[in-house]
Amino acid sequence: MSTLAVERLTTNVGAKVLDVDPTRLATDPDLADQVAEALETHSVLLFPELNADDETLVEFCRKLGKLINFSHLPPETAEVMEISFDPSNPNAEYFASNCFWHIDGLLDEIAPKTSMLTARVTSAEGGETEFASTYAAYDALSDEEKERFADLRVVHTFEAIQRLTYPNPTPEQLTEWASRSVREHPLVWEHDSGRRSLVLGATASHIAGMDIEEGRALLADLQARTTAPEQVCQHSWTNGDTVLWDNTGLVHRVRDFDRNKPRTMHRSTVAGQEKIK
Numbered sequence: 001m002s003t004l005a006v007e008r009l010t011t012n013v014g015a016k017v018l019d020v021d022p023t024r025l026a027t028d029p030d031l032a033d034q035v036a037e038a039l040e041t042h043s044v045l046l047f048p049e050l051n052a053d054d055e056t057l058v059e060f061c062r063k064l065g066k067l068i069n070f071s072h073l074p075p076e077t078a079e080v081m082e083i084s085f086d087p088s089n090p091n092a093e094y095f096a097s098n099c100f101w102h103i104d105g106l107l108d109e110i111a112p113k114t115s116m117l118t119a120r121v122t123s124a125e126g127g128e129t130e131f132a133s134t135y136a137a138y139d140a141l142s143d144e145e146k147e148r149f150a151d152l153r154v155v156h157t158f159e160a161i162q163r164l165t166y167p168n169p170t171p172e173q174l175t176e177w178a179s180r181s182v183r184e185h186p187l188v189w190e191h192d193s194g195r196r197s198l199v200l201g202a203t204a205s206h207i208a209g210m211d212i213e214e215g216r217a218l219l220a221d222l223q224a225r226t227t228a229p230e231q232v233c234q235h236s237w238t239n240g241d242t243v244l245w246d247n248t249g250l251v252h253r254v255r256d257f258d259r260n261k262p263r264t265m266h267r268s269t270v271a272g273q274e275k276i277k
């Protein structure tokens with residue numbers, strides 16, 4: 001199998017794919033394997049102005065794994081979720097927290113493996129998406145830290161991420177947040193591949209068994225180091241761009257934009273297969 005022609009975007013994360021168009025996406029039998037391999041290496045793949053329609057994108061994603069079905073949507077669009085902060089979007093209240101560094105699906109039993117995002121309506125200013133490698137973040141720890149963090153476990157909650165957007169929640173919000181699942185994950189994920197990454201981000205509430213404030217300070221320090229400006233790959237969107245990311249090896253966020261103006265992204269998500277351990 002030949003490798004995908006790409007150009008790195010930063011040292012640790014992100015690469016631009018050089019020669020894929022919608023026809024190749026639909027017909028090249030080797031492309032999915034090449035993309036999966038490149039995602040393991042670069043964590044983020046940008047297909048600039050690919051201009052593929054949802055159907056072609058979904059068909060390609062199916063070759064990467066099982067797609068998550070967003071079952072509240074009509075069947076013909078159930079594999080494409082519209083991401084926008086527009087109040088008419090039923091998920092707008094939750095998507096608002098996408099502007100804080102996070103890993104998708106940490107409150108689910110198994111976090112998704114790959115996400116595909118395509119820009120349909122871009123914002124005039126802001127609205128860039130940023131990525132930072134949690135593999136690189138682990139690798140940059142000192143030996144002493146690697147040893148000290150090996151057995152730490154982190155409690156992730158919906159409340160932790162939502163509080164960042166709604167610091168003064170209503171009683172209804174608190175009740176709804178409390179109804180969501182709470183998950184404890186190791187701070188260091190030992191992947192089946194043998195690689196290790198940090199598991200952190202805005203859903204991280206505190207460290208199990210550690211003084212709450214001490215744990216939060218440690219998480220904040222690790223997140224700051226993970227997402228230091230020189231570690232970040234930022235993508236400024238043009239309509240028709242498609243980006244794939246390996247959700248298991250990075251944190252991501254959207255930069256602020258005028259929330260009164262439209263910004264519409266279409267997302268398809270490939271289910272994960274590996275529990276965090």
Ligand code: OGA
Nearest residue numbers: 083098129253254265267
């Ligand atoms: C997401 C997400 C960021 C963006 O879809 O999971 O975080 O730029 N999106 O819209």
Ligand code: MN
Nearest residue numbers: 098103104252
């Ligand atoms: Mn996200």
